[in-house]
Amino acid sequence: MSLTTEQITWLTKEQISWFTKKQTQTFTKEQISVFTKEQIQALIPQQITYFMETQIPYFNEKQIPWFTTEQIQALTIQQIQTFTKEQIHWLIYLQIQALTPTQISVFTSKQVLAIAEEQIPYFNKKQIKAFTPTQILTFTTKQISAFIEQQIKEFTPTQITYFNEKQIQTFTKTQIQALTKEQIKEFTPTQITYFNEKQIPWFTTEQIQALTIQQIQTFTKEQIHWLIYLQIQALTPTQISVFTSKQVLAIAEEQIPYFNKKQIKAFTPTQILTFTTKQISAFIEQQIKEFTPTQITYFNEKQIQTFTKTQIQALTKEQIKEFTPTQITYFNEKQIPWFTDWQIPYFNEKQIQAFTPTQIESFTEEQIKNSPQLLLRKEEIKSFNSKEINKYNLNNETLSSEIKNNSRKL
Known part of the structure; x- marks a missing residue:
């Protein structure tokens, strides 16, 4: 023209x-x-x-x-x-x-990068859902930070899987707490590991409960350590039961008291055996009471010898009855006197027979008075003088057997 x-x-x-x-x-x-x-x-x-x-x-x-x-x-x-x-x-x-969503979906990478931070909040619900995998991965961390709460909610579960490490680590507290349960469930195990020390405590209790078994098991040792009180309390028994050994070991001593009644009962045999002695010592009185009788049978020697006075005295009659004869031998001379007068009568015959002479000697007179079986056991041991014991070099198992046979003869 x-x-x-x-x-x-x-x-x-x-x-x-x-x-x-x-x-x-x-x-x-x-x-x-x-x-x-x-x-x-x-x-x-x-x-x-x-x-x-x-x-x-x-x-x-x-x-x-x-x-x-x-x-x-x-x-x-x-x-x-x-x-x-x-x-x-x-x-x-x-x-x-x-x-239109179609127009949005054809933006080139250069065009996506050209979107100003102040323009990001302008995109509506339908437009957010139109962003392609390539476009999402193109967004800079500054652009990601510019998405407002309502926009974050509009990303589809599938779109959620496209965010990379740098983008995820840019999520603000408001953005993380805007994530829906459906979105939370769609993060890949790899993406879960991207959330950092500052971000982990921002997850709400509802979001924590939305995590799948696979996601829970990909939490790093550091991430487990970053969980706060309300988040630990929010974990479901199922989530607790799938903690790996590395994750169990990552639980800080100060986090141990955060576990509630249902969670305590969810610990598996492998998890219980994984606890360190420092972790065992961190369980408070009320938590000790919540271990099931079956769980009690999983504690090993080092763990039992870590039990504090408060922990021992917190043991219920049902728990005491479940200690195996082998476990009974693990209690040391310092711990034996800590059993209360009301706990003593609940030791069964097999357990009493399992106590070593050293353990029997560690019981106080008051404790002995509360159990005729303990008193008999002590008298049986006395009937074998130290010379005879040294002469036959009897171990505890043999000694118990000999005492039992001797009692029958008498």
Whole structure:
């Protein structure tokens, strides 16, 4: 078209609307650059589609914001993809809101990177769901941080799986707490390991309970250590029961008292045997009472010899009855006197016979008085003087057998 730039500016809105596809495609960069707001907005949606991909970049910083929402929606995929980084940056709120999901989905990586942080909150529900895997992975950490709470909720479970390590570690407290249960469940085991020391405590109790078995088992030692009181309390018995040995060992001593009644009962034999002596010592009185009689049978020698006075005296009659004869021999001379008068009568015959002479000697007179069987056991041991014991070099098992046989003869 041979019109000068000055003549272009004289064109009325009505004249603009008459331009054909052929005429529209003859506009030069110079001519397009002088279009006024009134002239641009006079273009009907159909005319917008006439502009060639090479012409789209000619619209300048002043002109881009003049496009109406109807004109924006009329842009073809090819036209959208020819928007320059600068033009993307010039789009205003209503224009971004007007973009169709299809238009959003064809943004190139360069265009995605061109979206300003202040523009991020402009994208609506349908647009958020339109972002492709490539686009999501293209977002910078600053762009990720700019997504508001409501937008975070709109990412589909599938989209959630596309976020990379740097992006996840950029999530703010508000963003993390905006994640729905469905979204939480979709994080891959690898993604779970990306949450850092600052972020782990931000998860809500509902989110913690939404974690799958596979996700729980991928928590690193450090992440286990970063769990706070309410989060540990929120773990379900099933989640507790799938902790790996490494995770059990990662539980800090100060975290041990956080486990509640149902959680204590969820510990498996392997987990109980994994606890260190320091961890065992950290269990408080009420927690000790919650171990099931069956769980009691899993404690090993080092663990039992770590029991404190408070822990021993917290043992219930049901728990005491379940200690195996072998476990009975693990209690040391310091621990024996800690059993209370009411606990003593609950030791059964096999357990009493399992006590070594050294252990029997460690019982106090008051304790002995509370158990006729203990008293008999002590008398039986006395009947064998130290010389005889040394002579036959009897071990505890043999000694117990000999005493039992001797009692029967008597």
